[in-house]
Amino acid sequence: MTWIRRLLNTLRRRALDREIDDELRFHVELRAADLERSGMPADAARREARRLLGNDASLRDRTREADVWVRLETALQDMRYAARTLRRAPLFTVASTLTLAIGIGVNTAMFAVVYGVLIRPLPYADADRLHLLFQTSGRAGRTRVTPLDFVDLQAQVRSMRIAGVVGNGFTFTGQGDPELAVGHLVSGEFFNLLGATPALGRTFGAADEAAGDNDLIVLSHRFWQRRFGGDPSIVGRTVTANN
């Protein structure tokens, strides 16, 4: 416990010491004045006043310790009392512990979701400047941008870079069992715009699109691991997939 005491002392020492010193000095002055009034010479009165009060340093220590120790002891007493009370009421202890545990758990889960969905920035270049574009039309309200409008937008809008994404499913056949995989059809600008680089091989870009290369696939890591066993020679190979 000595270290706690030392720590607390250090933290509060200066302010407390000044206060205690002021208080004791005031005492000595009054006492000396009283002694002088009763006929003692000023010098002797001062010395006697100090003597009566006792050793300055040790008195200051004891006074300060009265402060610090009491605080610490009160805290310890409170803790011991709490522990005793809890031990005496095991049902209450279990209930409140469960309440706390569940409460903390639910909050943590909730925060994890909120953080993932709302707070954490998207792992893309300039994530704060990414927008999803929709179009509206009188009757239909908000709809997705049609492919033709997308082509026009991409050709004519100069204030932003535009890439197209359409959700899709692909049926992988050939090697192993046929499998329906979730995927997206994306335009040539897509990977460039998001600043995404692949772990292996390359993504595709506007040049591929211009060359009319429409059969390029970028695999997700998980799909690569599952369907192709993480085989690095997959890069550049032809697979069979249709949509």
Added chain:
Amino acid sequence: MSKASPSLPYGTLDLLVLRTLAGGAKHGYGILLQIHHASNNLLRIEEGSLYPALHRLETTGLLKAEWMTSENNRRAKYYSLTVKGRRQLADEERNWERVAEGVARVLRFV
């Protein structure tokens, strides 16, 4: 100076301090003088033990302290009773009377 001052039983200093402050806020030296005068100089408080006691009582919430300007125009720390202190004083006074009476009866019992 302290030729005949009897030593105070343990814990009595707190009671005397609380009682003295029941009449209003005082600084340490004022408390000391009042105890001396009120006891007709029978009781002499160890000056060295007064301030630790005051700080202890302050930290336990029986006293509150305030820096104010004294009669001689100096900053001094004035102590006064809190509500808790007032209650404690009543308790300790009752307790003291019973103890004193008990001790006196035992002393008279031959």
